Amino acid sequence: MLTNLSIKNFALIEQLQVSFDTGLITITGETGAGKSLLLGALGLLLGKRADLNSIKDDTQKCIIEGTFDVTKYDLHAFFEEEDLDYEGQTIIRREILPSGKSRAFVNDTPVTLSALTLLGVKLIDIHSQHQTLEVTTTDFQFKVLDALANTDREIESYQRGLKLLKKKENELQELLSNQENFTKEYDYNSFLLKELEEAKLLPDELPVLEEQYEKLNNIEEIQDKLSISISTISAEEIGVSDQLNSIKTYLSKLEPYSSDLKELSNRIQSLYIELDDVYASLENELEKLEADPKLLEETSNRLQLLHDLQIKHTVTSIKELISIKESLSQKVSKTESLTEDIDKLKQDLQKIKEQLDEVAQKIHKKRNKALPKLIKELENILKALGMPNAEFKVSLNLQEQYFSNGKEKLEFLFSANKGGTFGELKKVASGGELSRIMIAIKAILSQYDQLPTIIFDEIDTGVSGEIAHKMAELMTDMSKNMQVFSITHLPQIAASGQNQYKVYKEDVNNTTVTQLRLLNEEDRIKEIAEMIGGKDISDSALTHAKSLLYN
Known part of the structure; x- marks a missing residue:
């Protein structure tokens, strides 16, 4: 509830500070006295866009501040989500600077206008005759019905399930889209993978194969050159071995004459030993050599295969081919597992839908049970408000579609006259009728739900006599459970307030200003x-x- 309101430098209001109590508060004053200014100031406090023209003195900033007792509202979660300090007596302040910029604060913490608006709708419901079209919306009608049906717990459960359903449906759609894309490439990727797998790639085989190929492909030349080399070494008298042996003999005889000659003799000895070892190795190599056309063909084919694969995949090494093979394996595997994932997700979706249907059915039963009571209470209140023939026909039918608050389609039809045609509220009810229907609905809601402070802005226009008394009684009953403001021209309603305030204009220092004061008896x-x-x-x-x- 609104406990204090302070307005400074706003339109015709120079400085105004007022406190409010619980119950029904009536505000009266002549037309043009400035009642709309109060609503304008409250609108700014609750998040409406600022207008530089609303500043009275454009050299000073405009400040509007309201104190709200929020202890009866469950707002802890909201304050936590918005990172605000929760206070039972919450202070909202709005400042409009001469530059046109505006700032908003909740308990001295700066907030955005969107956050302020979200908080505002939880604190004050400003209701004028032209705003009664809200009653014609399906969302509002469901809200009223659900208040009577006490479906809060079921709807919370349903909405959690619906959120999960939408999440899973998005996941399924993404998987199906991926499957479509992967399937287009699956056959080609599978072919490439099979080709690489059948190649049985080894990281370091290419140098070995190339050497083996060169050896097998040139075996005759190798054999010929090895034979010549062996003959050159082993030929009698003219062979390298015999000649080196002769030199070795000569030098060995010169060893006693000088250390240098002895060293040369040793070196020749080493060469002779090394030559003998080379000769043995040459013979060994020659013995191992054997033409193998089959192995040569296999080696050639293997090299050609690896070469072709490298060209095909634009790489230069076997390691790169192995890396491509692993990547293809993952893609193919993912495509194959997608079908399983999709089937699993479809099963999960089916279970969620079954659970949602079960909760939706509970909501439907509760709403159906509450409908007759809602219609009866509405019609009784409207009769007291001068609409004796007002009738409602309300249908509630389950649909296949999942809506935000259940699976039902609500049709709220109205007739103001006996034997009249039933139609949608927005089409068949007049402005005055909608005003009375709205008051009736708010009166019913106040019995079942903790509503924010409500401000009725001349909603009683066109009403008089006994109906005005009934309307006053209705507002008084509502004020037992909530704070109710009524800006009114009707004496019957003005007199019903626990407190009455008057809006008026007066001239101060040759300037017209708007004032608001609490009236004594x-x-x-x-x-x-x-x-x-x-x-x-x-x-x-x-x-x-x-x-x-x-x-």
């Missing part, structure tokens, strides 16, 4: 008498005013 009698009989207050008007106040 004597002032209330005069104000109500003036509402009854005009500026010239008669004794009968005073008597009537007293009877309204004290009866």
Whole structure:
């Protein structure tokens, strides 16, 4: 509830500070006195866009501040989500700077306008005659029905399930899309993978194969050259071995003459030994050599295969081919597992839908049970408000589609006249009828739900006599469970308020300003008498005013 309101430098309001109590609060004043300014200031406090024209003195900033008792509202989660300090007495402040910029604060913490708007709708419901179209919306009608049906727990459960359903449906759609894309490439990837797998690739085989190929492909030349080399070494008298042996013999005889000659003799000896070892190796190599056309063909084919694969995949090594093979394996495997994943996800979706259907059925039963009560209470209140023939026909049918609050289609039809045609509220109800229907609905809601402070802005226009009394009684009943403001021109409603405030204009220092003050008992009698009989207050008007106040 709104406990304090402070307005500074706003339109015709220079400085205004006022406190409010619980119950029904009525606000009266002549047309043009500035009642709309109060609503404008509250609108800014609750998140509406600022207008530089609303500043009275454009050299000073405009400040609007409201204190709200929020202890009866479950707002801890909201404050936590918005990273705000929760206070039972929450202070909202809005500042409009001369530059046109505006700032908003909740408990001295800066907030965005969107956050302020979200908080605002939880604190105050400003309701004027032109805003009664809200009652014609399906969302609002469901809200009323659900308040009577007490479906909060079921709807929370349903919405959690619906959120999960949408998440799983998005996952399924993504998988199906991936499957479509992967399937297009699957056959080609599978072919490439099979080709690489059949190649049985080894990281370091290429150099070995190339050497083996060169050896087998040139075996005759190798054999010929090895034979010549062996002959050159081993030929008698002219062979390298014999000649080296002769040199070795000569030098060995010169060893005693000098250390240098001895060293040369040793070196020749080493060469002779090494040559002998080379000779043995040459013979060994020659013995191992054997033409193998089959192995040569196999080696050639293997090299050609690896070469072709490298060209095909634009790489230069076997390691790169192995890496491509692993990547293809993952793609093929993923495509093959997608079908399993999709089937599993479809099964999960089916289970979620079954659970959702079960909760939706519970919601449907509760709503169906509450419908007759809602219709009866609405029609009874409307009869008291001068609509004796008002009737509602409400149908609630289960659908296949999952909506945000269940699976039902709600049709709210209305007829104001006996034997009249039933139609949608927005098409068949007049503005005055919609106003009364809205008051009736708010009155019913206040019995089942903790509503924010409600401000009725001249919603009683066009109403008088006994109906005004009934409307006043209705607002009084509502105010037992919530704070209710009524900006009114009707003396019957003005007199019903636990407190009455008057909006008026006065000239201060040659400037017209708007003021708001709490009326004492004597002032209330005069104000109500003036509402009854005009500026010239008669004794009968005073008597009537007293009877309204004290009866």
